[in-house]
Amino acid sequence: MIPGPDLGDGTYRNPVLAADWSDPDVLRVGDDFYLTASSFGRAPGLPLLHSRDLVNWTLVGHALERLEPAADFGRPRHDCGVWAPSLRHHDDRFWIFWGDPDHGIHQINAPTIRGPWTRPHLIKSGQGLIDPCPLWDEETGEAYLVHAWARSRSGIKNRLTGHRMRPDGTELLDEGKVIVDADRIPGWFTLEGPKLYRHDGWFWILAPAGGVATGWQGALRAREFFGPYEERIVLEQGTSDINGPHQGGWVRTERGEDWFLHFQQRGAHGRVVHLQPMRWDAAGWPVLGDDGTPVRVHRKPELPAQPPSAPATDDDFPGGRFGRQWQWTANPQGGWTPQHSGDGLRLTCVRTPVTEDVRKLPNVLTQRLPAVPCAIEVELSLSAEVPGARAGLAVLGDAYGWIGLERGADGAVHLVHRFAEAVAERERDAAHPRLAPEGRARLRIEVGAGARCRFFADTGEGFRPGGPVFAATPWRWVGALLGLFAVAPSGAGSAGVGTFTRFRIAPDGN
Template identity: 50%
Template sequence: MDFTNPVLNADWPDPDVVRVGDDYYMVVSSFNRAPGLPVLHSRDLVGWEVVARALPALPPEAHYRLPRHGSGVWAPSIRHHDGTFHITYPDPDHGIFVLSAADPRGPWSPPRLLLAGIGLIDPCPFWDDDGRAYLVHGWAHSRSGLANRLTLVEVDPGLTELVGTPRTVIDGDELPGHHTLEGPKIHRRDGWYWIFAPSGGVTTGWQSVFRARDITGPYEGRVVLTQGGTDVNGPHQGAWVETPDGEHWFLHFQDRGVFGRVVHLQPMTWRPDGWPVIGAAAPDATSGEPVRTHPRPTGSVLPQREPERGDDFTTTTLAPRWYWQANPDPDWCLLPGDGTLHLRVLPDDVGDLRLLPRVLGQQLPGRPSTWTTSLTLGPAEPGTRAGLVVLGGEYAWVGLEETPAGLHVVCRRSTGGRREVTLAQEVLPPGTRTVAVRAHCDAEGVIAFAWRVHGAWRPVDSVFPARAGHWIGADVGLFATAPLGLPDGKDHVAFAGVSVELVNSEEVAK
């Protein structure tokens, strides 16, 4: 039985994976989204589900009360040592943090600052056979002025403090053709220390591997995965894992723009000279290229699946598939468990939904999808609005808005700054306070909105080409807000369950 790439066709950036027994756990970047650090689980590397969000709020909590697009949680790592799971993640504006847990489903410890500094990114810890521990990380030029080098520093085994002096172990400026060397993951095998690290940039790069007999170097390296003749651009930055059956696999991302960084699974083999090759490769090749389909890992028998999207809102807590655009307050939403979600209306609307913390969202899937819900707005002050939004560097939404002339159903898109243009608008019949709304995304990321009050759907004539966010793909979200300066009331907007229909991968391939 074969699987088809990508195995996670949505924005799951910078994946890292650890196997413990027969279980695999993945963590990815979450940037400004909160709760952050989603933890995914799999039994076969092919099908994944979200089982937790390890970071309820980003530190410093006050700083991340507002959306800080492009900041927050960058590429993390997950490791298991002496019965404890550790997630190590960088915030390029504050430093490197660590969370720990006995169970990856939580609870996770509050984040502790291991290494303060600006521009420190992509950390990965390593425990050596002699009991000493190390941390390898990269650098973000946008913050530090440094880039294209990997730094190693000794830390205590509990990942609480530095005990050594940082040193550069691989300098990409000394390697022909290398630039933006980052994302290191460190391992040991057959007497060698191995550092897997991408180079060449998010959209156009490749995967390199380096090895040394001593952890401090000197390291020699080679490129082991490139785009080659495929359409999988920039295949790199991910995780090498070994299955219980002794098979070797590599999970990496591909940047798909508005759909974000999707995750591919590649076979990995070891050459007679001791070096790995990732993906499909000729017998004498030192580098492979991505596979689109491939036989599954041994023992994989369940249907290929991705995390759940729709939500009937019959629980009293938010499912871990959802996140906000900034650190949340507990009173932002209410889940009675009756099939509705109630979003509180707060007077914090400055006219630009990109600046609104209280957009409750999920990633826009990387294949055609249709998102449908309905919302009910009770009596409200003029300017109060709520709806379904596709949010990125630009955005568009469909929903309800209270006006002095009555309640309207509207569809608008951003135009830059704090301005929106109306794509469609219609006054609701007297006494009607509920509307069904729909957003359909095609294979290119073009959004077609529609609404229904009674009878047939009313499509919006103008479409909206969705846009990626800052280092992330676009989000699909729910929101409710009122103009800045209105009284702070206790009003809520009630959303019915969210239905998400996806076109399967086989149909997209046709």
């Protein structure tokens, strides 16, 4: 397991979530803090994390079992789907709103964080509608919603649109109005990711601008929801090494401390999550970090001490089941994971005409690539007699590499290591295949600085390296993923299974 951010001396080190938990939003209910994040085209979607101290987090489930419309997500759409959700608690229910840039704004709700969650309800259809956030105004009983725009779909950006909303969250009550036009704010561009709050008699929108990798966090306030808003930059990189810093959410502890969680773009590692202290200045504006600069190490929130924890990565696949940390690259189908009574994950070698490109496979089981030097190991056996059947461990992004086992035309099982560049339509060998005499292998990937990956395999004589260094790459919005898969060429009948056991991620390559 990768160690968490808790330094054990009353302080923590950022990032508090060192993996791709993109576009985080945070919420407190009683003594508990909850966080959700973008899940794009993976299923299940909308991860749900829990903490008691804002530093040590665990993954407790997902709110979205399958993406809808289901037909659109039967194949991988890595950068589409669930963008920038908002998590809220109102009327004794949890609510999540998100934008699908190709379909519109959806919401789901549940009586508890673990569900059952309702099916997605579309409250505003259209292309380019992203980053929605609701607000139920306890002072007036009114409900509102704000959202941003994706220029890639709508031709519009740098604007925030506001609506009145039915208090039950089922529909919007007007056509909407641009409440912030950042083209009119000198120096501001790509305003997005708004989070809407009511505080001290003001409507507040906390939203980033300036671009994911190089921008800043802004705050906007107005006496009326529809404006006019005044703005201020409240967090920017400054002299720190934390680029961005980008979109996130504000939370107040029961003792009245204010904190802000946001992400930082880290290339192939995606968008890692930082925790910043927050206070209010004499003019009533929020001040984040160390007077507007992100902190790397800081005292923990004044909350009861918690045991160190982090979202799970390791898996023994008890009873053939996989843990919450895994997501498919598309809506899953029956038969991908045959049931059995023993330990180990059996993945069916799914018959598909797209065996040459792992990026196009819907039946890849993935989890996030840690943003620290680490080593990933898993044991694999291939029980498939069909020539061309294969299974393996992949680092999956715009470019990808994998190492695993394949049944050859000669009837033997071979250890293979293959890769494909971002523009390639077919994968190539990264090393010469070699025999795996018992149809088994231990697979290992060592990830160093800059997400540079070295592949190794043990077929009975100890780990041996295979092929050159592979530099992991993200997709446009999604960090690189670790993936397990099994496929076979198109044809009739069963093609067998790949069985994975003892999946482990260890820090520092040890």
